[in-house]
Amino acid sequence: MTSDQTTEQRILEAAKAVFFEKGLNGARMQEIADKAGINKALVHYYFRSKDKLFSAIFEEVSSRVFGRFIAIFRSQDTLEHKIRTFCSAYIDEGISSPYLLSFLFNEINRNPRVIFQQLKGKTNPFMLLRDELTAEIEKGSIRAVNPVNLLLNILSLCAFPIIAKPLLLNAFHIGEQGYLDLMAERKKEVADIIIQYINK
Protein backbone atom coordinates (compact mmCIF):
# COMPACT_ATOMS: atom_id res chain seq x y z
CA MET A 1 0.00 0.00 0.00
CA THR A 2 3.05 2.28 0.22
CA SER A 3 2.26 4.63 -2.62
CA ASP A 4 5.83 5.11 -3.76
CA GLN A 5 5.31 2.10 -6.00
CA THR A 6 4.35 2.33 -9.62
CA THR A 7 0.68 1.91 -10.44
CA GLU A 8 1.43 -1.40 -12.09
CA GLN A 9 3.07 -2.73 -8.94
CA ARG A 10 0.14 -1.59 -6.83
CA ILE A 11 -2.26 -3.41 -9.15
CA LEU A 12 -0.19 -6.59 -9.05
CA GLU A 13 -0.02 -6.50 -5.29
CA ALA A 14 -3.74 -5.91 -4.92
CA ALA A 15 -4.60 -8.53 -7.52
CA LYS A 16 -2.44 -11.07 -5.78
CA ALA A 17 -4.26 -10.54 -2.50
CA VAL A 18 -7.68 -10.79 -4.08
CA PHE A 19 -6.90 -13.77 -6.31
CA PHE A 20 -5.32 -15.61 -3.39
CA GLU A 21 -8.37 -15.12 -1.26
CA LYS A 22 -11.14 -15.54 -3.81
CA GLY A 23 -9.64 -17.52 -6.68
CA LEU A 24 -9.92 -16.63 -10.34
CA ASN A 25 -13.68 -17.01 -10.53
CA GLY A 26 -14.42 -15.37 -7.22
CA ALA A 27 -12.19 -12.34 -7.69
CA ARG A 28 -13.72 -9.04 -8.82
CA MET A 29 -11.90 -6.44 -10.88
CA GLN A 30 -13.68 -3.80 -8.83
CA GLU A 31 -12.23 -5.17 -5.60
CA ILE A 32 -8.75 -5.25 -7.09
CA ALA A 33 -9.09 -1.65 -8.23
CA ASP A 34 -10.38 -0.56 -4.83
CA LYS A 35 -7.55 -2.30 -3.02
CA ALA A 36 -5.02 -0.68 -5.34
CA GLY A 37 -6.65 2.69 -4.72
CA ILE A 38 -7.38 3.31 -8.38
CA ASN A 39 -10.11 2.96 -10.96
CA LYS A 40 -11.40 -0.21 -12.53
CA ALA A 41 -10.70 1.03 -16.05
CA LEU A 42 -7.08 1.56 -15.16
CA VAL A 43 -6.65 -2.08 -14.33
CA HIS A 44 -7.79 -2.91 -17.83
CA TYR A 45 -5.50 -0.26 -19.22
CA TYR A 46 -2.50 -2.03 -17.71
CA PHE A 47 -3.50 -5.68 -18.15
CA ARG A 48 -6.18 -5.73 -20.88
CA SER A 49 -8.26 -8.51 -19.30
CA LYS A 50 -8.86 -10.36 -16.07
CA ASP A 51 -7.34 -13.52 -17.54
CA LYS A 52 -4.15 -11.76 -18.53
CA LEU A 53 -3.83 -10.22 -15.09
CA PHE A 54 -4.34 -13.62 -13.56
CA SER A 55 -1.70 -15.19 -15.77
CA ALA A 56 0.79 -12.51 -14.79
CA ILE A 57 0.17 -13.27 -11.12
CA PHE A 58 0.25 -17.03 -11.51
CA GLU A 59 3.42 -16.86 -13.55
CA GLU A 60 5.22 -14.79 -10.94
CA VAL A 61 4.01 -16.78 -7.96
CA SER A 62 4.59 -20.25 -9.37
CA SER A 63 8.09 -19.57 -10.60
CA ARG A 64 9.04 -18.03 -7.26
CA VAL A 65 7.63 -20.95 -5.27
CA PHE A 66 9.06 -23.63 -7.53
CA GLY A 67 12.39 -21.84 -7.75
CA ARG A 68 12.64 -21.55 -3.98
CA PHE A 69 12.65 -25.19 -3.22
CA ILE A 70 15.07 -26.21 -5.92
CA ALA A 71 17.93 -24.20 -4.47
CA ILE A 72 18.01 -26.14 -1.23
CA PHE A 73 18.42 -29.52 -2.91
CA ARG A 74 21.24 -28.24 -5.08
CA SER A 75 23.60 -27.49 -2.23
CA GLN A 76 26.53 -29.73 -1.25
CA ASP A 77 25.15 -30.51 2.19
CA THR A 78 24.29 -34.00 3.35
CA LEU A 79 20.86 -35.25 2.34
CA GLU A 80 19.74 -35.14 5.94
CA HIS A 81 20.72 -31.50 6.18
CA LYS A 82 18.96 -30.67 2.91
CA ILE A 83 15.77 -32.32 4.08
CA ARG A 84 15.82 -30.51 7.41
CA THR A 85 16.44 -27.17 5.71
CA PHE A 86 13.75 -27.83 3.17
CA CYS A 87 11.06 -28.72 5.70
CA SER A 88 11.85 -25.75 7.84
CA ALA A 89 11.90 -23.30 4.93
CA TYR A 90 8.79 -24.72 3.35
CA ILE A 91 6.76 -24.54 6.53
CA ASP A 92 7.99 -21.01 7.29
CA GLU A 93 7.03 -19.95 3.80
CA GLY A 94 3.59 -21.46 4.23
CA ILE A 95 3.05 -19.69 7.51
CA SER A 96 3.91 -16.29 6.10
CA SER A 97 1.82 -16.77 2.96
CA PRO A 98 -1.08 -18.94 4.08
CA TYR A 99 -3.20 -18.49 0.96
CA LEU A 100 -0.46 -19.08 -1.57
CA LEU A 101 -0.42 -22.86 -1.67
CA SER A 102 -4.19 -23.23 -1.63
CA PHE A 103 -4.34 -20.81 -4.49
CA LEU A 104 -1.76 -22.71 -6.53
CA PHE A 105 -3.34 -26.10 -6.04
CA ASN A 106 -6.85 -24.93 -6.56
CA GLU A 107 -6.07 -23.24 -9.85
CA ILE A 108 -4.01 -26.20 -11.03
CA ASN A 109 -6.93 -28.51 -10.28
CA ARG A 110 -9.43 -26.19 -11.87
CA ASN A 111 -7.55 -25.83 -15.11
CA PRO A 112 -4.54 -28.12 -15.49
CA ARG A 113 -4.16 -27.83 -19.26
CA VAL A 114 -4.06 -24.04 -19.34
CA ILE A 115 -1.75 -23.84 -16.34
CA PHE A 116 0.76 -26.38 -17.59
CA GLN A 117 0.68 -24.86 -21.03
CA GLN A 118 1.81 -21.66 -19.39
CA LEU A 119 4.53 -23.48 -17.46
CA LYS A 120 5.80 -25.25 -20.59
CA GLY A 121 9.44 -24.56 -21.35
CA LYS A 122 10.27 -23.65 -17.76
CA THR A 123 12.58 -26.05 -15.95
CA ASN A 124 10.59 -28.68 -14.11
CA PRO A 125 11.53 -28.55 -10.41
CA PHE A 126 9.91 -31.88 -9.64
CA MET A 127 12.03 -33.73 -12.15
CA LEU A 128 15.11 -32.04 -10.72
CA LEU A 129 14.29 -32.97 -7.17
CA ARG A 130 13.45 -36.51 -8.18
CA ASP A 131 16.82 -36.79 -9.92
CA GLU A 132 18.65 -35.37 -6.93
CA LEU A 133 17.03 -37.99 -4.73
CA THR A 134 17.75 -40.75 -7.23
CA ALA A 135 21.40 -39.71 -7.21
CA GLU A 136 21.48 -39.87 -3.43
CA ILE A 137 20.06 -43.37 -3.51
CA GLU A 138 22.65 -44.51 -6.05
CA LYS A 139 25.34 -42.91 -3.97
CA GLY A 140 24.08 -45.24 -1.26
CA SER A 141 23.51 -42.53 1.30
CA ILE A 142 19.98 -43.77 1.94
CA ARG A 143 17.75 -46.79 1.59
CA ALA A 144 16.56 -47.61 -1.93
CA VAL A 145 13.06 -46.18 -1.80
CA ASN A 146 10.98 -44.92 -4.72
CA PRO A 147 12.29 -41.37 -5.17
CA VAL A 148 8.94 -40.06 -6.37
CA ASN A 149 7.25 -41.40 -3.30
CA LEU A 150 9.96 -39.99 -1.10
CA LEU A 151 9.56 -36.54 -2.61
CA LEU A 152 5.81 -36.88 -2.36
CA ASN A 153 6.07 -37.74 1.33
CA ILE A 154 8.15 -34.67 2.05
CA LEU A 155 5.78 -32.43 0.14
CA SER A 156 2.71 -33.99 1.73
CA LEU A 157 3.93 -33.52 5.29
CA CYS A 158 5.00 -29.95 4.63
CA ALA A 159 2.27 -28.69 2.34
CA PHE A 160 -0.90 -30.29 3.64
CA PRO A 161 -0.98 -28.57 7.03
CA ILE A 162 -0.60 -25.24 5.23
CA ILE A 163 -3.44 -25.94 2.82
CA ALA A 164 -5.61 -27.31 5.58
CA LYS A 165 -5.01 -24.43 7.98
CA PRO A 166 -8.64 -23.22 8.13
CA LEU A 167 -9.78 -26.79 8.70
CA LEU A 168 -7.30 -27.30 11.51
CA LEU A 169 -8.15 -24.03 13.24
CA ASN A 170 -11.83 -24.90 13.28
CA ALA A 171 -11.75 -28.65 13.67
CA PHE A 172 -9.34 -28.69 16.62
CA HIS A 173 -10.48 -25.40 18.09
CA ILE A 174 -6.98 -24.05 18.19
CA GLY A 175 -6.31 -20.36 17.73
CA GLU A 176 -3.72 -18.68 15.56
CA GLN A 177 -1.09 -19.18 18.26
CA GLY A 178 -1.97 -22.82 18.68
CA TYR A 179 -1.54 -23.28 14.97
CA LEU A 180 1.87 -21.58 15.02
CA ASP A 181 3.02 -23.76 17.90
CA LEU A 182 1.89 -26.84 16.03
CA MET A 183 3.79 -25.80 12.92
CA ALA A 184 6.92 -24.99 14.88
CA GLU A 185 6.83 -28.47 16.35
CA ARG A 186 6.34 -29.96 12.91
CA LYS A 187 9.48 -28.45 11.40
CA LYS A 188 11.56 -30.89 13.38
CA GLU A 189 9.07 -33.70 13.53
CA VAL A 190 8.48 -33.92 9.80
CA ALA A 191 12.18 -34.03 9.06
CA ASP A 192 12.65 -36.68 11.76
CA ILE A 193 10.00 -38.88 10.19
CA ILE A 194 11.57 -38.67 6.77
CA ILE A 195 15.11 -39.20 8.02
CA GLN A 196 14.10 -42.18 10.09
CA TYR A 197 12.30 -43.66 7.13
CA ILE A 198 15.18 -43.42 4.67
CA ASN A 199 17.91 -44.50 7.08
CA LYS A 200 19.26 -47.90 6.29
Add this chain to the structure above:
Amino acid sequence: MTSDQTTEQRILEAAKAVFFEKGLNGARMQEIADKAGINKALVHYYFRSKDKLFSAIFEEVSSRVFGRFIAIFRSQDTLEHKIRTFCSAYIDEGISSPYLLSFLFNEINRNPRVIFQQLKGKTNPFMLLRDELTAEIEKGSIRAVNPVNLLLNILSLCAFPIIAKPLLLNAFHIGEQGYLDLMAERKKEVADIIIQYINK
Protein backbone atom coordinates in the same frame (compact mmCIF):
# COMPACT_ATOMS: atom_id res chain seq x y z
CA MET B 1 -28.09 -40.64 -15.54
CA THR B 2 -30.37 -43.64 -15.02
CA SER B 3 -33.71 -41.93 -15.33
CA ASP B 4 -35.49 -44.11 -12.79
CA GLN B 5 -34.39 -41.63 -10.14
CA THR B 6 -36.54 -38.78 -8.92
CA THR B 7 -35.90 -35.40 -10.47
CA GLU B 8 -34.49 -34.16 -7.19
CA GLN B 9 -31.94 -36.98 -7.12
CA ARG B 10 -30.93 -36.29 -10.69
CA ILE B 11 -30.38 -32.62 -9.87
CA LEU B 12 -28.29 -33.48 -6.82
CA GLU B 13 -26.16 -35.88 -8.79
CA ALA B 14 -25.61 -33.43 -11.61
CA ALA B 15 -24.90 -30.57 -9.22
CA LYS B 16 -22.37 -32.65 -7.35
CA ALA B 17 -20.44 -33.34 -10.54
CA VAL B 18 -20.46 -29.72 -11.64
CA PHE B 19 -19.63 -28.24 -8.23
CA PHE B 20 -16.79 -30.75 -7.78
CA GLU B 21 -15.26 -29.80 -11.08
CA LYS B 22 -15.87 -26.06 -11.14
CA GLY B 23 -16.34 -25.03 -7.53
CA LEU B 24 -19.14 -22.83 -6.24
CA ASN B 25 -18.16 -19.75 -8.22
CA GLY B 26 -17.31 -21.57 -11.41
CA ALA B 27 -20.41 -23.74 -11.55
CA ARG B 28 -23.33 -22.70 -13.78
CA MET B 29 -26.96 -23.50 -13.08
CA GLN B 30 -27.41 -24.04 -16.81
CA GLU B 31 -24.75 -26.74 -16.85
CA ILE B 32 -26.32 -28.47 -13.88
CA ALA B 33 -29.72 -28.40 -15.56
CA ASP B 34 -28.27 -29.75 -18.82
CA LYS B 35 -26.47 -32.56 -17.05
CA ALA B 36 -29.64 -33.49 -15.18
CA GLY B 37 -31.54 -33.46 -18.47
CA ILE B 38 -34.04 -30.86 -17.30
CA ASN B 39 -34.70 -27.16 -17.41
CA LYS B 40 -32.90 -24.45 -15.52
CA ALA B 41 -36.07 -23.16 -13.91
CA LEU B 42 -36.76 -26.58 -12.48
CA VAL B 43 -33.52 -26.50 -10.53
CA HIS B 44 -34.71 -23.33 -8.86
CA TYR B 45 -38.10 -24.90 -8.28
CA TYR B 46 -36.46 -27.65 -6.20
CA PHE B 47 -33.69 -25.73 -4.46
CA ARG B 48 -34.69 -22.04 -4.57
CA SER B 49 -31.14 -20.73 -5.10
CA LYS B 50 -27.67 -21.75 -6.14
CA ASP B 51 -26.41 -21.25 -2.59
CA LYS B 52 -29.05 -23.52 -1.12
CA LEU B 53 -28.28 -26.21 -3.69
CA PHE B 54 -24.61 -25.90 -2.86
CA SER B 55 -25.27 -26.21 0.85
CA ALA B 56 -27.29 -29.36 0.29
CA ILE B 57 -24.40 -30.89 -1.64
CA PHE B 58 -21.73 -29.81 0.80
CA GLU B 59 -23.75 -31.05 3.72
CA GLU B 60 -24.20 -34.50 2.21
CA VAL B 61 -20.62 -34.88 1.02
CA SER B 62 -18.88 -33.64 4.13
CA SER B 63 -20.89 -35.73 6.53
CA ARG B 64 -20.30 -38.81 4.42
CA VAL B 65 -16.54 -38.22 4.18
CA PHE B 66 -16.11 -37.33 7.83
CA GLY B 67 -18.34 -40.17 8.90
CA ARG B 68 -16.39 -42.70 6.86
CA PHE B 69 -13.10 -42.28 8.56
CA ILE B 70 -14.39 -42.29 12.10
CA ALA B 71 -15.69 -45.84 11.88
CA ILE B 72 -12.25 -47.34 11.34
CA PHE B 73 -10.75 -45.81 14.47
CA ARG B 74 -13.63 -47.03 16.61
CA SER B 75 -12.98 -50.70 16.06
CA GLN B 76 -11.31 -52.97 18.60
CA ASP B 77 -8.33 -53.75 16.38
CA THR B 78 -4.77 -52.87 17.27
CA LEU B 79 -3.70 -49.34 16.48
CA GLU B 80 -1.37 -50.62 13.81
CA HIS B 81 -4.24 -52.42 12.11
CA LYS B 82 -6.47 -49.36 12.35
CA ILE B 83 -3.82 -47.19 10.74
CA ARG B 84 -3.23 -49.63 7.90
CA THR B 85 -6.94 -49.94 7.23
CA PHE B 86 -7.40 -46.20 7.38
CA CYS B 87 -4.60 -45.41 4.92
CA SER B 88 -5.77 -48.01 2.49
CA ALA B 89 -9.42 -46.96 2.64
CA TYR B 90 -8.62 -43.26 2.46
CA ILE B 91 -6.42 -43.62 -0.60
CA ASP B 92 -8.93 -45.90 -2.33
CA GLU B 93 -11.65 -43.38 -1.64
CA GLY B 94 -9.50 -40.61 -3.06
CA ILE B 95 -8.77 -42.57 -6.21
CA SER B 96 -12.42 -43.26 -6.92
CA SER B 97 -13.52 -39.68 -6.21
CA PRO B 98 -10.56 -37.56 -7.29
CA TYR B 99 -12.36 -34.21 -7.16
CA LEU B 100 -14.01 -34.68 -3.81
CA LEU B 101 -11.14 -33.70 -1.51
CA SER B 102 -10.04 -30.74 -3.60
CA PHE B 103 -13.60 -29.53 -3.57
CA LEU B 104 -13.91 -29.84 0.20
CA PHE B 105 -10.66 -28.07 0.97
CA ASN B 106 -11.14 -25.36 -1.56
CA GLU B 107 -14.57 -24.45 -0.31
CA ILE B 108 -13.45 -24.59 3.31
CA ASN B 109 -10.59 -22.23 2.51
CA ARG B 110 -12.80 -19.94 0.50
CA ASN B 111 -15.42 -19.55 3.15
CA PRO B 112 -14.52 -21.06 6.53
CA ARG B 113 -17.08 -19.17 8.60
CA VAL B 114 -20.09 -20.16 6.50
CA ILE B 115 -18.94 -23.76 6.17
CA PHE B 116 -18.26 -24.31 9.85
CA GLN B 117 -21.47 -22.58 10.78
CA GLN B 118 -23.22 -25.21 8.71
CA LEU B 119 -21.24 -28.01 10.39
CA LYS B 120 -22.03 -26.69 13.87
CA GLY B 121 -23.78 -29.18 16.07
CA LYS B 122 -22.51 -32.18 14.12
CA THR B 123 -20.08 -34.45 15.93
CA ASN B 124 -16.51 -33.38 15.25
CA PRO B 125 -14.60 -36.31 13.75
CA PHE B 126 -11.21 -34.71 14.32
CA MET B 127 -11.74 -34.39 18.03
CA LEU B 128 -12.87 -38.01 18.13
CA LEU B 129 -9.83 -39.26 16.27
CA ARG B 130 -7.53 -37.13 18.38
CA ASP B 131 -9.09 -38.60 21.52
CA GLU B 132 -8.76 -42.14 20.18
CA LEU B 133 -5.07 -41.53 19.57
CA THR B 134 -4.62 -39.92 22.97
CA ALA B 135 -6.19 -42.99 24.56
CA GLU B 136 -3.78 -45.26 22.67
CA ILE B 137 -0.86 -43.23 23.91
CA GLU B 138 -2.06 -43.41 27.50
CA LYS B 139 -2.61 -47.13 27.08
CA GLY B 140 1.07 -47.18 26.24
CA SER B 141 0.67 -48.90 22.90
CA ILE B 142 2.77 -46.27 21.18
CA ARG B 143 5.36 -43.59 21.79
CA ALA B 144 4.10 -40.40 23.44
CA VAL B 145 3.85 -38.14 20.42
CA ASN B 146 1.56 -35.15 19.99
CA PRO B 147 -1.72 -36.78 18.92
CA VAL B 148 -2.74 -33.82 16.79
CA ASN B 149 0.51 -34.00 14.90
CA LEU B 150 0.17 -37.74 14.51
CA LEU B 151 -3.29 -37.40 13.06
CA LEU B 152 -2.08 -34.58 10.87
CA ASN B 153 0.73 -36.74 9.55
CA ILE B 154 -1.62 -39.54 8.61
CA LEU B 155 -4.00 -37.15 6.89
CA SER B 156 -1.18 -35.34 5.10
CA LEU B 157 0.35 -38.48 3.64
CA CYS B 158 -3.02 -39.82 2.54
CA ALA B 159 -4.80 -36.68 1.38
CA PHE B 160 -2.11 -34.59 -0.28
CA PRO B 161 -1.38 -36.97 -3.17
CA ILE B 162 -5.10 -37.04 -3.93
CA ILE B 163 -5.41 -33.26 -3.94
CA ALA B 164 -2.22 -32.87 -5.94
CA LYS B 165 -3.12 -35.47 -8.56
CA PRO B 166 -3.18 -33.09 -11.54
CA LEU B 167 0.15 -31.64 -10.42
CA LEU B 168 1.72 -35.09 -10.14
CA LEU B 169 0.42 -36.26 -13.51
CA ASN B 170 1.89 -33.25 -15.24
CA ALA B 171 5.00 -32.61 -13.18
CA PHE B 172 6.30 -36.17 -13.29
CA HIS B 173 4.90 -36.98 -16.71
CA ILE B 174 3.17 -40.07 -15.44
CA GLY B 175 -0.11 -41.22 -16.96
CA GLU B 176 -3.24 -42.36 -15.21
CA GLN B 177 -1.79 -45.85 -14.79
CA GLY B 178 1.46 -44.52 -13.40
CA TYR B 179 -0.53 -42.56 -10.87
CA LEU B 180 -2.53 -45.62 -9.86
CA ASP B 181 0.64 -47.66 -9.42
CA LEU B 182 2.12 -44.93 -7.28
CA MET B 183 -0.95 -44.80 -5.09
CA ALA B 184 -1.06 -48.57 -4.73
CA GLU B 185 2.53 -48.50 -3.51
CA ARG B 186 1.70 -45.73 -1.08
CA LYS B 187 -1.05 -47.62 0.73
CA LYS B 188 1.57 -49.79 2.37
CA GLU B 189 4.38 -47.24 2.44
CA VAL B 190 2.41 -44.53 4.21
CA ALA B 191 1.25 -46.91 6.90
CA ASP B 192 4.82 -48.20 7.28
CA ILE B 193 6.13 -44.69 7.83
CA ILE B 194 3.57 -43.93 10.50
CA ILE B 195 3.98 -47.26 12.28
CA GLN B 196 7.73 -46.96 12.31
CA TYR B 197 7.46 -43.46 13.70
CA ILE B 198 5.18 -44.29 16.60
CA ASN B 199 6.88 -47.54 17.59
CA LYS B 200 8.71 -47.31 20.87
Add this chain to the structure above:
DNA sequence: GTCTATATCGGGATAGAC
Protein backbone atom coordinates in the same frame (compact mmCIF):
# COMPACT_ATOMS: atom_id res chain seq x y z
C1' DG C 1 -43.97 -30.65 -11.95
C1' DT C 2 -42.18 -28.95 -16.05
C1' DC C 3 -41.68 -25.80 -19.53
C1' DT C 4 -40.75 -20.89 -22.17
C1' DA C 5 -40.06 -16.30 -21.69
C1' DT C 6 -38.38 -12.57 -19.28
C1' DA C 7 -36.91 -9.58 -15.52
C1' DT C 8 -32.92 -8.07 -13.18
C1' DC C 9 -28.42 -7.38 -12.02
C1' DG C 10 -23.58 -7.84 -11.60
C1' DG C 11 -19.34 -7.56 -13.62
C1' DG C 12 -15.86 -7.45 -17.54
C1' DA C 13 -14.66 -4.50 -20.94
C1' DT C 14 -14.54 -0.16 -23.84
C1' DA C 15 -15.19 4.91 -25.29
C1' DG C 16 -13.83 9.12 -24.73
C1' DA C 17 -12.92 13.38 -21.89
C1' DC C 18 -9.21 15.41 -19.32
Add this chain to the structure above:
DNA sequence: GTCTATCCCGATATAGAC
Protein backbone atom coordinates in the same frame (compact mmCIF):
# COMPACT_ATOMS: atom_id res chain seq x y z
C1' DG D 1 -2.07 7.81 -17.30
C1' DT D 2 -6.25 8.42 -15.04
C1' DC D 3 -10.89 9.29 -14.73
C1' DT D 4 -16.43 8.89 -15.58
C1' DA D 5 -19.90 6.96 -18.07
C1' DT D 6 -21.63 3.31 -20.52
C1' DC D 7 -22.02 -0.85 -23.19
C1' DC D 8 -23.17 -5.57 -23.18
C1' DC D 9 -23.22 -10.16 -22.07
C1' DG D 10 -23.92 -13.89 -19.02
C1' DA D 11 -26.01 -15.77 -15.13
C1' DT D 12 -29.38 -16.03 -11.28
C1' DA D 13 -33.86 -15.86 -10.47
C1' DT D 14 -38.91 -15.33 -11.25
C1' DA D 15 -43.54 -15.13 -13.80
C1' DG D 16 -46.79 -17.51 -15.77
C1' DA D 17 -48.64 -20.89 -19.28
C1' DC D 18 -49.44 -25.80 -19.71
